[in-house]
Amino acid sequence: MGLPTDGVRRYGGRVSNTMIAGRLDLDSLSFAVEEVPIPEPAADEVLVRVAAAGVCLSDLHLIDGTLRLPGGGGKVTLGHEVSGTVVALGSGVSQGAVEGQRVTLQAGQTCGSCASCQRRRPPCLDVRTRGVNYDGGWAEYALARVDTLVPIPDDLPFDQAAIIPDAVSTPYGAIVATAQVRPAQSVGVWGVGGLGVHGVQVLRFCGAAPIIAIDPLPGARERALRFGADLALDPTAEDFAEQVRAATQGRGLDYAFDFAGVSAVREQAAKVLGLGGALVLVGLTDAPLSVADGTRFSARRQRMLGHYGSLPQHVEELIALAGHHRLDFSGSISGHVKLADAADAVQQLADKVGDPIRLVLVP
Known part of the structure; x- marks a missing residue:
């Protein structure tokens, strides 16, 4: 991705090497919005400037401890419903993404090591969930493996695109x-x-x-x-x-x-x-x-x-249907909440304030 001579990363005009993120300690179940380093993409990853991230009931259940998915431990940035713009490419990314591209992110990624992955015969037997097994999108920036990007049309709003994976x-x-x-x-x-x-x-x-x-x-x-x-x-x-x-x-x-x-x-x-x-x-x-x-x-x-979750092609099909105006998700966005106030959004969902379909976190 490269660093300027002053040693500080620059993203979209912003000069900083940190960002805020909604982090859950999976052991103590304590949640807080914290300042953390902006991550740098590995060879097969891209960095996405997050534009919208859905607040799902499963996020609430992760925080209150009623949902414990396998493989979780330590701190993780929540958020598996994410959309935004690609701002940096990993060193090995030569296709599948370009800077400035509008994307939504699959809610998970293949493990790469199970029998199905080794034989390249989906579905993966041990899918990794974004926001549980690795950092999600309740943050200003998020990493995404390039094969989990789904391009979105220019006329599909980020908030609607974000909730398509999962919701x-x-x-x-x-x-x-x-x-x-x-x-x-x-x-x-x-x-x-x-x-x-x-x-x-x-x-x-x-x-x-x-x-x-x-x-x-x-x-x-x-x-x-x-x-x-x-x-x-x-x-x-x-x-x-x-x-x-x-x-x-x-x-x-x-x-x-x-x-x-x-x-x-x-x-x-x-x-x-x-x-x-x-x-x-x-x-x-x-x-x-x-x-x-x-x-x-x-x-x-x-x-x-x-039934659990969805397959990658389901997200791609829904993006296509939304892009061709066969399905409209504008009525699903119940409100926008600033990322810094993520805890308030979680509480609103827990208390069913306004009986929301989906609250969406925005920068």
């Missing part, structure tokens, strides 16, 4: 790859938060019908209808199962998506599946998986499908 790509991957939903199939979406609301949007795009959104919060149900749900139900209603059967002409659901990661949700969803229906587990939880009536589950040839 949109996770439900997209669950719907188009894990479940392989087809037009006119009936679906239920449990939990219409940051993931579930995009699940509704993608299901509408894919032609699922009817789309039934299920959430105990009236505001979330109203939002689901705005994003394309055909019906929004309160899961605590005494006649909940009857309402689902009526909406599906008595057949039950072809797919039930759990975006909440709650045992009670899974039990309720399993009871309204139709013949050959599948429960798709998108929300994360350490709770045991169980089926209340195993005989009925087997007799009706029902399935339980696990």
Whole structure:
């Protein structure tokens, strides 16, 4: 990348060798915005000036300790939903990136050493997560391996591009790859938060019908209808199962998506599946998986499908769809918060202030 003769790095007119970053101690679970050195890209990396970084519920759960992913230890810069501009190239980067390029970053990267990576046969068996296994994008600058860059069109705003990896790509991957939903199939979406609301949007795009959104919060149900749900139900209603059967002409659901990661949700969803229906587990939880009536589950040839994250091509497809204006994520940005106030954004999410879909950190 090169240093000026005064020994100080210069980025976009700024003269400094430090930056601020939202750092989590994965051992003590203490979070703080700290001043740290601006990193220098390795041979296969680029340096990105961060323009926007999403605040995800999983970031909150990392901070409060309810989510502990393997391989974590020491301090890490949070943030796996990141977009910005390439400002410097590693010494070995000759293609795949240019300075000034607008990009979003994949939420993770391949390990490079598992059997799949060695044979170049995806998917990787040990994907590394940005903001957990290595530093993420809650910072003024972030490193990215060149193969994790996804160019974005000039007319796609940075904040919308930032949330596509994970907030949109996770439900997209669950719907188009894990479940392989087809037009006119009936679906239920449990939990219409940051993931579930995009699940509704993608299901509408894919032609699922009817789309039934299920959430105990009236505001979330109203939002689901705005994003394309055909019906929004309160899961605590005494006649909940009857309402689902009526909406599906008595057949039950072809797919039930759990975006909440709650045992009670899974039990309720399993009871309204139709013949050959599948429960798709998108929300994360350490709770045991169980089926209340195993005989009925087997007799009706029902399935339980696990899902985690998305594949690189899912992000690329979504960027293309957004670029061609097939999908619009402008309604997903609930607010912008200065990076220096990242702790406030986390608290707003924890307290559900304004019931946000996605808060976005900006420099």
